[in-house]
Amino acid sequence: MSVIFSRAPLRISLGGGGTDLPSYYGEHGGYLISGSIDKYVYMLTHTVFQKRYRLKYSEMEEVDDPCDISHPIFRETLKRHWNGNPLEIAVVADVPAGTGMGSSGAFTVCLIKALSLAKRRSITAGDLAEAACEIELDILEEPVGKQDQYVSAHGGICAYTFAADGSVTVDPLDLDDTTQRRLRNNLLLFYTGEARSASAILADQVKRTSDSDQSMVENLHRTKEMGHRSRALLEAGDLESYGELMHEHWENKRRRSPGMTGERIDTLYTLARRSGCVGGKLVGAGGGGFLVVYAQRPEDTRQAMAAAGASELPFDFEFRGAIGNESA
Template sequence: MIITRSPLRISLGGGGTDLPSYYRKHSGFLIAAAIDKYVYITLHQTFVQELIVKYSKLERVASVDEVQHPIIREALRLTSIDGPNLEITSMADIPAGTGLGSSGSFTTALLKALHSHKKNLVHPRDLAEQACQIELDRLGEPIGKQDQYIAAYGGLTCFQFLPNDQVEAWPLKIDTETLYNLEDNLLLFFTGYSRSASSILKEQDDKSKQSDQSMVDNLHFVKELGYQSKDALEAGNLRRFAELMNVHWEYKKQRSGTMSNPDINTWYEIAMKNGALGGKLIGAGGGGFLMFYAEDKSRLRHAMAQTSLREVRFRFDFEGTKVVIQ
């Protein structure tokens, strides 16, 4: 049996500039952090002349071409695994559609398991590129590349997305004390809303392709916020980083009318009045997780508990996508 895991992620700055519709013209930049909440894939050989696939549904098929789950089908094709006698199962610590990059984590964990099955060693860069090839190129999803790359690499990582589709990755140069303070003072609260990232991002993607000036200007500014966030984090200025989160959230809401809703706006206001120094909605928008930076964490937790939002505590992950059991 092979078990792999791939971390989910939070965005620390520049999110939205990783879509090809933007970076192929202007280059993109963002900082992402992997967290210790995971998508798991188990894979083992069976004695049954079927391909068994278990996720929210159960599929028992005779060949790869019959697999209905698009990512699983394309991953099997990409790795040239076409035979039966395999069972693939997925599990996750956090539900899909909640803004933490679960689709990219799922794809990288699945590819890692399939490569391990074939005894292939695969570099994080290649793993991320293959995951992007499946989701963006083969399946045509209007999404960005950060989820696949941060899942593969792990850590707190800066990514530059170049017009030629190359991606440069390097670790954020953050000192240990700042790292621990950032980890301790970032709080995640689940809004209770799940949504499809691709449906939210389609509006941004379409406007970017049309060179809509307001959208392009918005993303230019968000990219600059990403660089400023990098500078603040590397300087150990976490209060400045929190301020930039607020600015990012205001600009993010301008990209789509479906980015927020009255409930999310109310919860955000409650948090900012009760100890949060900065915050934003994680992911494409429309639901998922609110993330806040707070030095007075007990006050914020008490206030958010009154709203019935569930907190999910986390630590950073520095291992990326890995084989747990082989």
């Protein structure tokens, strides 16, 4: 087998996001609801006839030794998960990086999945997620949590419990067909037009949590409690109340760190609410990216956001997680 295809889904957080960082769950335990969506990071990995490592992403690199790779995730993952001949790897994604849907975690999951296939070894979703977390959290020491890697590896709409010892429990939500259909129809994603790096916002959260900043810790306690309430409302099919909770969640989230929101984001959110959305929030750490809203009148919201220049990203939930295959 010479060419391996792999893909890993992006995600939208549905409640409790931010409690998956070690600085919080290591002391208090974390809990959130998140769903993988049908937008992906894709990789093609060519395993034969390569004299050098050739990596194609937003840039292109060609090196003899993985230690010389500039891209940190490529470099550290290949150093630890590959000992074969040089590879050619090409990467594309459905959405740009820095838009709050877990692209970095999906990238790492997708790469480890590809290397496992290249070695002809199976890997469970849990082991795949933990291997990706090790690269980003332990090796690269990025100020990120475990949500992105776990959602991308497992897929579906699940509750994630983060224990103080770092272990993660994954529990799929019990949603009936009507609730899933209404979620697909009424949850809308709009691009704010502003990509951002989450590092500064997350670094502030990590520092203040580690320093036992009372306002930050209390904010995250409320966030975790909203994660539990989100699950209860979703499983009960009470989506209007869930939409109202999204608004409460956003009001709590925007108080968490400086740079969480901005004039453009606030304007779009106000327009969405005026068009019939009962609630919404930024996807991801904040500062930019995509706005997810629960719309009672979806077409009115689409028209209002289009008039404001906010492009919609149509999506559905997906339930397969990271996958891959080989071709001759």
